[in-house]
Structures are given as C-alpha cells and as structure tokens.
Amino acid sequence: xxxxxxxxxxxxxxxxxxxxxxxxxxxxxxxxxxxxxxxxxxxxxxxxxxxxxxxxxxxxxxxxxxxxxxxxxxxxxxxxxxxxxxxxxxxxxxxxxxxxxxxxxxxxxxxxxxxxxxxxxxxxxxxxxxxxxxxxxxxxxxxx
Ligand SMILES: Nc1nc2c(ncn2[C@@H]2O[C@H](COP(=O)(O)OP(=O)(O)OP(=O)(O)O)[C@@H](O)[C@H]2O)c(=O)[nH]1
Ligand SMILES: [Mg+2]
Numbered sequence: 001x002x003x004x005x006x007x008x009x010x011x012x013x014x015x016x017x018x019x020x021x022x023x024x025x026x027x028x029x030x031x032x033x034x035x036x037x038x039x040x041x042x043x044x045x046x047x048x049x050x051x052x053x054x055x056x057x058x059x060x061x062x063x064x065x066x067x068x069x070x071x072x073x074x075x076x077x078x079x080x081x082x083x084x085x086x087x088x089x090x091x092x093x094x095x096x097x098x099x100x101x102x103x104x105x106x107x108x109x110x111x112x113x114x115x116x117x118x119x120x121x122x123x124x125x126x127x128x129x130x131x132x133x134x135x136x137x138x139x140x141x142x143x144x
Contacts, residue, residue, distance in 0.1 A: 002065025003039055004093075004141050007057065009079040010045030012070040013097035013128060018042055020128035021138060034060060039141075049079050058087060066091045066141060071113040073097060073104035073125075078112035085116040092116070093140065094123035100130045 004021075006014035015028035018040045034056075035042040041064055047053040061067055067088050071078065073096050085092040094116070096109045106125055113123065124140065126133035 002141075002144075003041060003063060004066045004068055005041040005043065005057075005061060005064040006068050006070060007043055007048050008045060008068075008070030008095075008097075009049060009072065009075065009077070012045060012072045012075070014045070014070055015042050016128040017068075017070065017095065017097060017126065020126075020131065020134050021141075026128055045079075048084075051081070054084075054087075058089070061088045061090050064090055066093050068093045068095050069113065069116045069118070070095045070097050071109045073099050073106055073109040074101045075109075075112075078115050080113075080116045082115050083117045085118045092119045092122070093137075094118050095137065096123065096125045098127060098129075099125050099132060100127035 008014050015031050016026050019026050019028055031042050031044040047057055067090055094113045098104055124133055124137045
C-alpha cells in the first residue's frame, strides 16, 4: 500500500481518520506539524487554510500515492481554493467525514467538495466513530 496524505480544514477529522484506518485509539491531539508514518502523512489544517503552505503540501505529495481531500459533513464552509486537486502530482480522492453526526449533510458536503476538482470523481463517505465507509476507503487505498 502506497502512502496516503490527509488534507483538509482544521478539525475536519484528518488525524481521527488516520487512527480509524489503523485501528488505533481515536483520541487524537491537534496536529502541529506534518507527521509521517509508513502509510500516511497527516497535515495540520492550517496548511491548506493558508496559501503560504501550499508549496510544502505539493512537495510532500511527491512522496505519496494518494492525496485525500477531506470535507466535514457538519461544516458549512469549504476552505479549498478552486481546482486545487489538479495541482497535486498524484491520485486525488475526496472524503466526506463525520457522517454519523446528527447534523451531517452529505449532499451539501459533496457540493462543497466539488471546488477541489478531483482528477476523477472518487469520493468516499465515512465515519471514524462508527466505522461506516472505512473498509471501502481502505480497499481503495490498497489499490495500485
Ligand atoms: N462525530 C464525529 N466526530 C469526528 C469524526 N472524526 C473526527 N471527529 C471529531 O472532530 C474533531 C477534530 O478531529 P481531528 O481528527 O483532530 O481533526 P484534524 O482534521 O486532524 O484537525 P487539525 O489537526 O487541527 O488539522 C475531534 O473532536 C474528533 O473527535 C467522525 O467521524 N464523527
Ligand atoms: Mg490533526
């Protein structure tokens, strides 16, 4: 399995999703810097929220197989600059997070995520809390 890099707003659920994919405890802390392991790269939400860090994200993407663009299903805001996925030198996957939440609006989140302009319409709908969609996403990440 190649590496997967998580990108998304502060609090979108990047670190929690990594923990769910690995079967670790979901009690994660706020991410302060890029964190690498064999299968994942976690990034602080501030990196995609601030254009000053875009170059660092693109450079790191050279070391991964897939970049996952997370969109929180409970959020009304989309922090992505239009077309950002097209600038990444690897496969791009959309992930709608927190679908277990009573206020989740999956259709709205899919609409907001369109801003990133994924290279193919490859969107997964997940909950780290109840595990919905995690198996499907894992299978996608394992694909060559
Ligand atoms: N209900 C629900 N809450 C979630 C889910 N995933 C994450 N959360 C919650 O969302 C909050 C933020 O999660 P994080 O994983 O720290 O978010 P992050 O994207 O890593 O945030 P930064 O590190 O600040 O960029 C935490 O309180 C999580 O418990 C989910 O699938 N369902
Ligand atoms: Mg984090």
